[in-house]
Amino acid sequence: MPRQSTAQGLLLAAIGLFFGLNALRYPVGTLARFGPGLFPLVVSAALLVLAVAMLVRSRFITSPPLHFNIRNIAIIMAALAGFVVVTTFVDMAAGIVVLVFTATLAGTAYHWRRNALVAAGLIVIALAFEQLLGLRLGVV
Amino acid sequence: MEMLNNLAFGFHHALSLDNLLYCAIGCVVGTIIGLLPGLGPLATISLLLPLTYAIPTSGALIMLAGIYYGAQYGDSVSAITMRMPHAGSIVACIDGHAMTLQGRTGLALFTAGVSSFIGGTVAIIVLAALAPSLGQVAILFGPADYCALMLLGFVCVSVVTTGSVLNGVAMCLLGVLLGQIGTDLDTGVQRFTFGLPSLMEGVSVVSVALGCFGIAELTKNLDAGEQRTPFGGTIRLMPSWPEFKRIIPSALRGSIVGSLLGILPGGGPVIAQFAAYGLDKKVSRYRHEIGKGAIEGVAGQAAADEAAARTSFIPLMAIGIPENPVMALMMAAFMIKGVQPGPNMIGDHPDLFWGLVASMWIGNCFLLLLNVPLVRIWLSIFKVSYGVLFPAILFFCCIGTFSINNNLDDVVTTAAFGLLGYVLMRVRFDPAPLMLGFILGPMLEEYFRRAMVLSHGDLLTFVQQPISATLVGFTCLLVIGQTAFAARNAFKADPKDGGNEDEIAGHSGRGPGAAVTADHAGAGIP
Known part of the structure; x- marks a missing residue:
């Protein structure tokens, strides 16, 4: 695993390059007559400079190794994706059930009964939002 | 006299039954969350x-302000009772938690509540007196000056919130780039949308906020595992008279420090707490007790916290430039309700402006009357397992983004920002300045473009006009000073402390705050 400070520089450099290269696809124009690409280009260039400065800094300071736990973030992302897909094709109530039962995989203990209760509670809250606050959620 | 008239007008507006209700709901829900x-x-x-x-608009703004103060008080409650600081309540952990360990939780909570009230009251007087006249100053600002002010804001926020100019400015710039996503208003060109229709109107601020701060924080907490011990001690709220007498001078000092620091670019509650705590450590009669659970250690910082939270509304409402990430979010919320904060706000919507000012004080009263006595009940939320809480928070994140446009694509965007926020937090970037960059990005581009058109593309315009030249000068001084400081620390630092280098450098570079650094590091607060 790379060190934190190196990872910081690399991450920013990647983001700066991504936005900078894409900005080149738009007309740049001149300082007096801005094209849509100029401002993002300037900002991504500045970001790249900072990224390089961080990479230089990482040579001089010691920083702890990168600590990355991929399991929980993957579960949460899967839960959100499941919510979107199921809500699109079925309805939000089913989406909430999928959200709760998937997301709780990330917890320390898994309780079917508790999840069922939480899902039911959230469906009731969603219904209340729909009825009382006038949000159009399409719960059922 | 005019100020009194204006305040009376504001109170007349804020004291309607609806607005009172919104204010109370905001305070209570804000505290709980x-x-x-x-x-x-x-x-x-x-x-x-x-x-x-x-x-309705005025009620919504009043409620939002209530949520903000409520959230701040909730922050300090969890800091005092369980030493669980959020970004906003690091200082409260030191003496506040020490008092809890001595069994004086009730006194600490009462002190925080009363001091917040005093701080808020002083700040409202400052706000009511200063905001209208500062609006006159804003008229002198040209596009180049606005650009310079925003850059100064970026640097100040970076120094204050992350302690490292490099990391903080990088986050601001990242926010600016994310704010570029969508259709360019000037030319109609779609930038960084990659053909996705949901990105044509840009990324919604709610998606960024809920992703980077809601989902990312929640996942980070899950990584840390469930190690919370709910607070189970007794709470005796009413102090004795000698204890009460000790609160007042410290709270007044904190109020003044907080009111002043809240106005400065990049200022706000965090730096104000450190400064007030540092000041009390120097001048208080009981300074030898501070750090070991002294009333002054809680009172000064709580008053400064609250005062700065209120006066940081001044730049937002008078000039139209938010000076810290929370104010940036407030500005976005104002704009969602169709109100453009800025010099015209006081003239165009006096009812909103003075109503908001008055409701700040009403919110203070609610905090004192509702939240302080009922704190026991709020604390019971910790008895609820995180396994129940976190799916619920996730659900509210989904509902929150979905209900803006009734569009599930927004939930996908939020999830993407959750992932981004998580990665940023894992490599130890603080995503808070990103929010400021994101909100200010489009404004920065617009003012930069105008400044360039006016000067026919001459970049020297930034140092030729007096206001922007001064602001650019301050920015350069700050960057140079902070870089030199960080470099000196990096070379001096023990290799074992390397990871903390940024943080310590940041906190020490803040004048009075420097006095706190040793305690802060010593207390082992993350």
């Missing part, structure tokens, strides 16, 4: 933003 682990004011406000969609 603010108590939750990992949810600071930024996450709390963005989570509760959807509640205000269906409410």
Whole structure:
């Protein structure tokens, strides 16, 4: 695993390059007559400079190794994706059930009964939002 | 005299039954959500933003302000009782938690509540007196000056919130780039949309806030595992008279420090707490007790916290430039309700402006009357297992983004920002300045473009006009000073402390705050 400070520089450099290269696809124009690409280009260039400065800094300071736990973030992302897909094709109530039962995989203990209760509670809250606050959620 | 008239007008407006109710709901809900682990004011406000969609504009703004103060108080409650600081309540952990360990939780909570009230009251007087005249100054600002002010804001926020200019400015710039996503208003060109129709109108601020602060924080908490021990001690709220007497001078000092620091670019509650705490450590009669659970250690910082939270509204409402990430989010919330904060706000919507000012004080009263006595009940939320809480928070994140446009694509965007926020936090970037960059990005581009058109593309315009030249000068001084400081620390630092280098450098570079550094590091607060 790379060190934190190196990872910081690399991450920013990647983001700066991504936005900078894409900005080149738009007309740049001149300082007096801005094209849509100029401002993002300037900002991504500045970001790249900072990224390089961080990479230089990482040579001089010691920083702890990168600590990355991929399991929980993957579960949460899967839960959100499941919510979107199921809500699109079925309805939000089913989406909430999928959200709760998937997301709780990330917890320390898994309780079917508790999840069922939480899902039911959230469906009731969603219904209340729909009825009382006038949000159009399409719960059922 | 005019100020009194204006305040009376504001109170007349804010004291309607509806507005009182919104203010009370905001304070209470804000406190409860603010108590939750990992949810600071930024996450709390963005989570509760959807509640205000269906409410009339003035009520919505009043409620939002209530949520903000409530969230701050909730922050300090969790800091005092369980030493669980969010970004906004690091200082409260030191003496506040020490008092809890001595069994004086009630006194600490009461002190924080009363001091907040004093701080808020002083700040409102400052706000009512200063905001209208500062609006006159704003008229002198040209496009180049606005650009310079925003850059100064970026640097100041970076120094204050992350302690490292490099990391903080990088986050601001990243925010600016993310703000570029969508259709360029000037030319109609779609930038960085990659053909996705949901990105054509740009990324919604709620998606950024809920992703980076809601979902990312929640996942980070899950990584840390469930190690919370709910507070189970007794709470005796009423202090004795000698104890009460000790609160007042310290709270007044804190109020003044907080009011002043809240106005400065990049200022706000965090730096104000450190400064007030440092000041009390120098001048208080009981300074030898501070750090070991002294009333002054809680009172000064709580008053400064509250005062700065209020006076930081001044730049937003008078000039139209938010000076810290929370204010940036507030500005976005104002704009969702169709109000453009800025010099014209006081003239165009005097009812909104003075109503908001008055409701700040009413919110203070609610905090004192509702939250302080009922704190026991709020604390019971910790008895609820995180396994129940976190799916619920996730659900509110989904509802919050979905209900803006009734569009599930927004939930996908939020999830993407959750992932981004998580990665940023894992490599130890603080995403808070990103929020400021994101909100200010489009404004920065617009003012930069105008400044360039006016000067025919001459970049020297930034140093030729007096206001922008001064601001650019301050920015350069800050960057140079901070870089030199960080470099000196990096070379001096023990290799074992390398990871903390940024943080310590940041906190020490703040004048009076420097006095706290040793305690802060010593207390082992993350």
